[in-house]
Amino acid sequence: MDAARIAELLAPFLDTELAPEQLNQISIYIDLLLRWNARINLTAVRDPEQIVTRHFGESLFAARHLLPRDQSALSAGRVVDIGSGAGYPGLPLKIWSPPIAVTLIESNHKKATFLREVIRALTLTSIDVFPYRAETYPTVSAGLVTLRAVEKFESTLPVAAGLLAPQGRLALWIGEAQTTIAHQALPTLIWARPIPLPGSQSRVLLLGNNGSMK
Numbered sequence: 001m002d003a004a005r006i007a008e009l010l011a012p013f014l015d016t017e018l019a020p021e022q023l024n025q026i027s028i029y030i031d032l033l034l035r036w037n038a039r040i041n042l043t044a045v046r047d048p049e050q051i052v053t054r055h056f057g058e059s060l061f062a063a064r065h066l067l068p069r070d071q072s073a074l075s076a077g078r079v080v081d082i083g084s085g086a087g088y089p090g091l092p093l094k095i096w097s098p099p100i101a102v103t104l105i106e107s108n109h110k111k112a113t114f115l116r117e118v119i120r121a122l123t124l125t126s127i128d129v130f131p132y133r134a135e136t137y138p139t140v141s142a143g144l145v146t147l148r149a150v151e152k153f154e155s156t157l158p159v160a161a162g163l164l165a166p167q168g169r170l171a172l173w174i175g176e177a178q179t180t181i182a183h184q185a186l187p188t189l190i191w192a193r194p195i196p197l198p199g200s201q202s203r204v205l206l207l208g209n210n211g212s213m214k
Contacts, residue, residue, distance in 0.1 A: 001030050001048050006056075009049055012198045013057040015064055018096075025095050025122045026056055032118055033086060040110045042086040058197050059089035059148075062171055062205050063096035065195065066144060077143020078103060080163055082134045083150035087115055089173065090146065094127055102127040103142075105134045134159045141165030148173035157185040164210040172206040173197070179206055 003023035010018065018026075030048055037043060045054050067079075081090030084104040094102045104127070106112045112131035119127055130137055134156065145160045145168065147153070153174070160170055170189060172182060179194055189208035197203045 001027050001052070003027055005049075006030075006052055009052040010057055010060060013053075013061040013064075018060075022095050026052070026092075028121055029087070029091065029095075029118055032114075032121060036114050036117075037086075040114070042111060042114060053199060055086070055088045056092050057199070058173055058203075058205075059092035060096055061198060062089060062146075062173070063093050065205065065207070066169065066171060067093060067097040067100060077165055077168065078140060079144045079146065080137070080140065080142040081105065081146045081148075082156060082160055083147065084115060084129075085111055085149065087118055089148050089171075090127075091115070091118060091122075091124075093146070094124055095122070098124075100126070103130055103137075103140075104128070105130045105132075105137055107131065107133045134163075137163065139163070142168055144169050144171060146171045146173075153178065154181055154185055157182060161186050161189065161208075161210065167209065167211045170208040170210070172208075174204060174206055176202050176204050179204065182206055182208070 006023050006026055030051055045051050079093055079100055079102045082105045084090050084106040090102050090104045104115050109131055112129050115129045140163055142163045143165055145163050147160055150156050183191055192207045194204035194206050
Protein backbone atom coordinates (compact mmCIF):
# COMPACT_ATOMS: atom_id res chain seq x y z
CA MET A 1 0.00 0.00 0.00
CA ASP A 2 1.14 3.52 -0.79
CA ALA A 3 2.87 5.22 2.16
CA ALA A 4 0.98 8.49 1.65
CA ARG A 5 -2.35 6.67 1.88
CA ILE A 6 -1.21 4.84 5.02
CA ALA A 7 -0.29 8.17 6.62
CA GLU A 8 -3.69 9.61 5.68
CA LEU A 9 -5.56 6.66 7.19
CA LEU A 10 -3.51 6.79 10.40
CA ALA A 11 -3.93 10.53 10.95
CA PRO A 12 -7.03 10.23 13.22
CA PHE A 13 -5.10 7.91 15.55
CA LEU A 14 -1.88 9.92 15.91
CA ASP A 15 -0.78 13.30 17.18
CA THR A 16 2.40 13.33 15.10
CA GLU A 17 3.35 11.94 11.71
CA LEU A 18 5.30 8.74 11.30
CA ALA A 19 8.72 8.85 9.65
CA PRO A 20 9.00 7.65 6.02
CA GLU A 21 10.91 4.57 7.19
CA GLN A 22 8.10 3.66 9.58
CA LEU A 23 5.47 4.07 6.87
CA ASN A 24 7.57 1.86 4.57
CA GLN A 25 7.78 -0.80 7.30
CA ILE A 26 3.99 -0.76 7.65
CA SER A 27 3.59 -1.10 3.87
CA ILE A 28 5.91 -4.13 3.79
CA TYR A 29 4.10 -5.63 6.79
CA ILE A 30 0.69 -5.27 5.10
CA ASP A 31 1.96 -6.93 1.92
CA LEU A 32 3.30 -9.86 3.93
CA LEU A 33 0.09 -10.13 5.93
CA LEU A 34 -2.09 -10.26 2.81
CA ARG A 35 0.09 -12.94 1.20
CA TRP A 36 0.25 -15.11 4.31
CA ASN A 37 -3.42 -14.60 5.10
CA ALA A 38 -4.31 -16.35 1.85
CA ARG A 39 -2.73 -19.52 3.28
CA ILE A 40 -3.31 -19.32 7.03
CA ASN A 41 -5.98 -17.43 8.94
CA LEU A 42 -4.10 -14.52 10.49
CA THR A 43 -6.89 -11.95 10.51
CA ALA A 44 -10.54 -11.75 9.50
CA VAL A 45 -9.89 -8.20 8.31
CA ARG A 46 -8.83 -8.56 4.67
CA ASP A 47 -9.28 -5.09 3.21
CA PRO A 48 -5.89 -3.28 3.27
CA GLU A 49 -7.36 0.04 4.37
CA GLN A 50 -9.28 -1.60 7.20
CA ILE A 51 -6.08 -3.38 8.23
CA VAL A 52 -4.43 0.04 8.53
CA THR A 53 -7.20 1.60 10.58
CA ARG A 54 -8.29 -1.35 12.71
CA HIS A 55 -4.96 -3.04 13.42
CA PHE A 56 -2.27 -0.39 12.98
CA GLY A 57 -4.45 2.56 13.96
CA GLU A 58 -5.63 1.03 17.24
CA SER A 59 -2.13 -0.20 18.09
CA LEU A 60 -0.40 3.09 17.34
CA PHE A 61 -3.11 5.09 19.13
CA ALA A 62 -2.14 3.19 22.26
CA ALA A 63 1.57 3.58 21.53
CA ARG A 64 1.31 7.36 21.69
CA HIS A 65 -0.22 7.04 25.18
CA LEU A 66 2.25 4.40 26.39
CA LEU A 67 5.67 4.80 24.82
CA PRO A 68 8.11 7.57 23.96
CA ARG A 69 9.67 7.34 20.51
CA ASP A 70 13.30 8.05 21.43
CA GLN A 71 16.00 6.48 23.59
CA SER A 72 14.07 7.32 26.76
CA ALA A 73 11.83 4.40 25.77
CA LEU A 74 14.53 2.10 27.12
CA SER A 75 13.46 3.08 30.64
CA ALA A 76 9.98 1.68 29.91
CA GLY A 77 11.24 -1.89 30.39
CA ARG A 78 10.40 -4.91 28.26
CA VAL A 79 7.08 -5.03 26.43
CA VAL A 80 5.36 -8.43 26.46
CA ASP A 81 2.48 -8.91 24.00
CA ILE A 82 0.32 -11.93 24.90
CA GLY A 83 -1.53 -13.68 22.09
CA SER A 84 0.14 -11.68 19.33
CA GLY A 85 -1.63 -13.45 16.48
CA ALA A 86 -0.77 -11.46 13.35
CA GLY A 87 1.44 -9.18 15.45
CA TYR A 88 -0.91 -6.60 16.94
CA PRO A 89 -0.22 -4.59 18.96
CA GLY A 90 3.36 -5.78 19.61
CA LEU A 91 4.88 -5.15 16.19
CA PRO A 92 3.32 -1.69 15.68
CA LEU A 93 4.55 -0.72 19.16
CA LYS A 94 8.06 -1.74 18.08
CA ILE A 95 7.74 0.22 14.82
CA TRP A 96 6.58 3.27 16.82
CA SER A 97 9.38 3.04 19.39
CA PRO A 98 12.40 1.19 17.92
CA PRO A 99 14.51 1.24 21.14
CA ILE A 100 12.10 -0.88 23.19
CA ALA A 101 12.64 -4.60 23.79
CA VAL A 102 9.60 -6.66 22.80
CA THR A 103 8.50 -10.27 23.28
CA LEU A 104 5.64 -11.59 21.17
CA ILE A 105 3.90 -14.57 22.80
CA GLU A 106 2.05 -16.69 20.24
CA SER A 107 1.45 -20.41 20.77
CA ASN A 108 0.18 -21.11 17.23
CA HIS A 109 3.35 -22.18 15.46
CA LYS A 110 2.23 -21.07 11.99
CA LYS A 111 1.45 -17.60 13.33
CA ALA A 112 4.76 -17.58 15.22
CA THR A 113 6.54 -18.37 11.96
CA PHE A 114 4.76 -15.45 10.30
CA LEU A 115 5.83 -13.12 13.12
CA ARG A 116 9.47 -14.15 12.66
CA GLU A 117 9.16 -13.48 8.93
CA VAL A 118 7.86 -9.95 9.57
CA ILE A 119 10.67 -9.30 12.04
CA ARG A 120 13.21 -10.46 9.44
CA ALA A 121 11.63 -8.46 6.60
CA LEU A 122 11.52 -5.27 8.67
CA THR A 123 15.06 -5.86 10.05
CA LEU A 124 13.85 -5.33 13.62
CA THR A 125 16.19 -5.95 16.54
CA SER A 126 15.60 -6.51 20.28
CA ILE A 127 12.40 -8.42 19.55
CA ASP A 128 11.73 -12.13 19.95
CA VAL A 129 8.89 -14.62 19.52
CA PHE A 130 7.92 -17.06 22.29
CA PRO A 131 5.99 -19.86 20.49
CA TYR A 132 4.25 -21.34 23.53
CA ARG A 133 1.42 -20.51 25.89
CA ALA A 134 1.77 -17.44 28.09
CA GLU A 135 1.39 -19.58 31.21
CA THR A 136 4.77 -21.18 30.44
CA TYR A 137 6.63 -17.94 29.77
CA PRO A 138 9.49 -17.44 32.27
CA THR A 139 8.67 -14.94 34.99
CA VAL A 140 9.86 -11.48 34.02
CA SER A 141 9.38 -7.94 35.21
CA ALA A 142 7.75 -6.35 32.18
CA GLY A 143 7.25 -2.62 32.08
CA LEU A 144 4.27 -3.10 29.78
CA VAL A 145 2.08 -6.14 29.07
CA THR A 146 -0.46 -5.93 26.24
CA LEU A 147 -3.59 -7.93 25.41
CA ARG A 148 -5.67 -7.41 22.29
CA ALA A 149 -8.33 -9.76 20.94
CA VAL A 150 -7.12 -12.78 22.92
CA GLU A 151 -9.18 -15.90 23.54
CA LYS A 152 -10.14 -16.73 27.13
CA PHE A 153 -9.74 -13.06 28.05
CA GLU A 154 -10.76 -13.37 31.69
CA SER A 155 -8.49 -16.32 32.50
CA THR A 156 -5.54 -14.66 30.72
CA LEU A 157 -5.69 -11.52 32.84
CA PRO A 158 -4.00 -13.02 35.96
CA VAL A 159 -1.26 -14.48 33.76
CA ALA A 160 -0.64 -11.06 32.25
CA ALA A 161 -0.61 -9.35 35.63
CA GLY A 162 1.91 -11.89 36.91
CA LEU A 163 4.45 -10.66 34.37
CA LEU A 164 4.27 -7.02 35.43
CA ALA A 165 7.12 -5.25 37.14
CA PRO A 166 6.39 -2.98 40.10
CA GLN A 167 4.81 0.12 38.53
CA GLY A 168 4.39 -1.91 35.32
CA ARG A 169 1.34 -1.25 33.16
CA LEU A 170 -1.24 -3.56 31.62
CA ALA A 171 -2.87 -2.36 28.39
CA LEU A 172 -6.11 -3.92 27.16
CA TRP A 173 -7.92 -3.30 23.85
CA ILE A 174 -11.44 -4.40 24.76
CA GLY A 175 -15.13 -3.70 24.45
CA GLU A 176 -16.38 -1.18 26.97
CA ALA A 177 -18.57 -3.86 28.57
CA GLN A 178 -15.43 -5.88 29.39
CA THR A 179 -13.96 -3.19 31.63
CA THR A 180 -15.97 -4.50 34.59
CA ILE A 181 -14.54 -7.99 34.02
CA ALA A 182 -11.01 -6.57 34.09
CA HIS A 183 -11.65 -4.61 37.28
CA GLN A 184 -13.11 -7.67 39.00
CA ALA A 185 -10.39 -10.06 37.80
CA LEU A 186 -7.52 -7.77 38.86
CA PRO A 187 -8.76 -5.64 41.76
CA THR A 188 -5.22 -4.86 42.97
CA LEU A 189 -4.37 -2.93 39.81
CA ILE A 190 -5.13 0.77 39.70
CA TRP A 191 -7.25 1.36 36.62
CA ALA A 192 -7.34 4.56 34.62
CA ARG A 193 -10.48 5.83 32.94
CA PRO A 194 -11.10 3.91 29.66
CA ILE A 195 -9.95 5.76 26.55
CA PRO A 196 -12.33 5.44 23.56
CA LEU A 197 -10.63 4.12 20.43
CA PRO A 198 -11.04 6.42 17.41
CA GLY A 199 -13.54 5.14 14.87
CA SER A 200 -15.21 2.73 17.29
CA GLN A 201 -18.48 3.12 19.16
CA SER A 202 -17.76 0.60 21.91
CA ARG A 203 -14.06 -0.36 21.95
CA VAL A 204 -11.69 1.22 24.47
CA LEU A 205 -8.09 1.20 25.60
CA LEU A 206 -7.99 0.28 29.30
CA LEU A 207 -4.79 0.83 31.28
CA GLY A 208 -4.01 -0.68 34.68
CA ASN A 209 -1.01 0.16 36.83
CA ASN A 210 0.70 -2.36 39.11
CA GLY A 211 1.15 0.10 41.98
CA SER A 212 0.45 3.75 42.62
CA MET A 213 -0.26 5.90 39.58
CA LYS A 214 2.31 8.58 38.94
